[in-house]
Amino acid sequence: IKFTELAELDKKHFLHPSTSIRQHVENGPGFIFTEGEGIYLKDIRGRKLIDSLSSLWNVNIGHGRAELGQAAAEQMSKLAFSSTFGGNSHEPVIELAKKVAEWTPGDLNTTFFTSGGSESNDTAFKTARHYWKVKGQPNKTKIISRRLSYHGVAMGSTSATGIEPFREFTTSLAQGFLYVDSSIESLRALIEEEGAESIAAFISEPIQGSGGVNLPPKDYFKEVREMCDKHDILFIADEVICGFGRTGEKFGMDLFGVVPDIICMAKGISSGYAPIGGMVISDKIKKELMENYAGNFWHGYTYSGHPMCCAVALKNLEIIENENMVENVRNMGAELQKGLKYLEEKHDNLGNRRGAGLLGAIEFFKNVETKERYAEPVSAKVVAKALDRGLLGRSIVYGGQDTLAFAPPFCITKEEVGTIISIIDDSIAEVKKER
Numbered sequence: 082i083k084f085t086e087l088a089e090l091d092k093k094h095f096l097h098p099s100t101s102i103r104q105h106v107e108n109g110p111g112f113i114f115t116e117g118e119g120i121y122l123k124d125i126r127g128r129k130l131i132d133s134l135s136s137l138w139n140v141n142i143g144h145g146r147a148e149l150g151q152a153a154a155e156q157m158s159k160l161a162f163s164s165t166f167g168g169n170s171h172e173p174v175i176e177l178a179k180k181v182a183e184w185t186p187g188d189l190n191t192t193f194f195t196s197g198g199s200e201s202n203d204t205a206f207k208t209a210r211h212y213w214k215v216k217g218q219p220n221k222t223k224i225i226s227r228r229l230s231y232h233g234v235a236m237g238s239t240s241a242t243g244i245e246p247f248r249e250f251t252t253s254l255a256q257g258f259l260y261v262d263s264s265i266e267s268l269r270a271l272i273e274e275e276g277a278e279s280i281a282a283f284i285s286e287p288i289q290g291s292g293g294v295n296l297p298p299k300d301y302f303k304e305v306r307e308m309c310d311k312h313d314i315l316f317i318a319d320e321v322i323c324g325f326g327r328t329g330e331k332f333g334m335d336l337f338g339v340v341p342d343i344i345c346m347a348k349g350i351s352s353g354y355a356p357i358g359g360m361v362i363s364d365k366i367k368k369e370l371m372e373n374y375a376g377n378f379w380h381g382y383t384y385s386g387h388p389m390c391c392a393v394a395l396k397n398l399e400i401i402e403n404e405n406m407v408e409n410v411r412n413m414g415a416e417l418q419k420g421l422k423y424l425e426e427k428h429d430n431l432g433n434r435r436g437a438g439l440l441g442a443i444e445f446f447k448n449v450e451t452k453e454r455y456a457e458p459v460s461a462k463v464v465a466k467a468l469d470r471g472l473l474g475r476s477i478v479y480g481g482q483d484t485l486a487f488a489p490p491f492c493i494t495k496e497e498v499g500t501i502i503s504i505i506d507d508s509i510a511e512v513k514k515e516r
């Protein structure tokens with residue numbers, strides 16, 4: 082009864098993100114979740130589901146860690162909010178900025194805080210343009226991003242997003258955003274065509290998440306780094322999904338041996354326990370901004386460095402460190418890849434297995450050799466069957482692909498990885514039987 086009442090209210094009053102309004106008002110919510118523990122979510126009707134994508138690739142330490150709630154309560158009862166505008170500060174923001182600098186590579190040592198990934202990327206675009214302006218090159222404004230990238234939904238981050246439906250949602254976008262496919266030759270050609278003197282920055286996820294867990298060609302980022310250096314273009318890494326251990330390295334770009342100029346972060350910094358993100362700049366950028374410009378950094382969110390969010394993020398990073406979770410990501414990531422390999426060998430319509438750490442994907446093909454795809458994606462049907470068996474899964478079909486993606490919490494055990502694989506195995510078999 083409670084579910085029915087809540088579902089009616091939900092249909093009436095709640096506009097869901099990235100959801101068909103029509104379908105939602107017709108069908109109502111799928112699950113109303115009430116609790117979480119480890120890799121599991123529980124809903125109001127008592128169903129327990131494996132959260133195989135860590136919700137939105139973000140609940141990295143897993144559900145139900147009461148210590149984060151305690152950290153939030155302690156901070157809020159002491160100091161719920163004070164502004165960081167105009168140079169004022171508080172302890173949790175200072176401690177978190179220091180902690181982030183310990184995690185980030187190279188000379189990336191200074192963080193601007195936001196409430197999430199979209200804001201972090203918009204902040205980076207504005208900062209990159211401001212940087213060139215104060216260096217006397219105000220025409221360096223264009224931002225290059227990659228096709229199938231996802232950078233968020235604020236006006237700038239939507240404009241940088243390479244998954245087309247997100248851009249087509251609105252009739253006009255922010256100006257000066259360019260898209261490129263994932264070959265270094267295409268990037269070189271685009272820079273030549275547009276003129277390096279007009280380009281402020283290149284942005285990329287280390288491994289594209291929402292676009293399908295896509296790894297770049299080998300050496301791609303090393304070559305991008307060289308090209309950016311040669312042409313005076315800032316290299317922004319969108320580490321919103323990969324950052325803080327998801328790939329088995331501290332940051333996704335560590336996998337490729339590359340240090341960017343700016344890192345954007347969100348999700349993993351707090352494992353979703355509080356809405357917080359950030360942009361980290363290199364000492365080189367900071368020095369230029371300091372020495373060439375005496376005015377304000379005219380960019381700030383009310384919640385830049387919210388005390389409770391910072392306290393929660395600190396506790397989250399402490400747990401990741403104390404429980405050696407990045408090591409578990411490497412070990413369990415190997416198990417996940419083993420499991421995906423088993424599926425690939427068993428089912429003749431699976432191929433293109435990929436991933437790093439606890440980020441993995443596999444794709445359906447009508448013919449794996451010729452890469453011919455099914456007229457109708459199979460991955461969504463497998464996800465529906467997996468749900469009947471207690472697994473919340475993710476199918477990705479952007480750009481014509483037919484992908485199953487996995488990003489379970491870092492606390493996952495070998496046995497739990499096995500359960501995910503066997504549920505997917507049975508779900509594929511059932512979909513096959515029905516064909």
Ligand code: PLP
Nearest residue numbers: 197198199231232233321322347
């Ligand atoms: N960048 C990447 C790589 C993401 O995956 C996301 C969210 O999925 C974002 C940016 C946007 O972050 P948010 O939804 O916190 O604004």
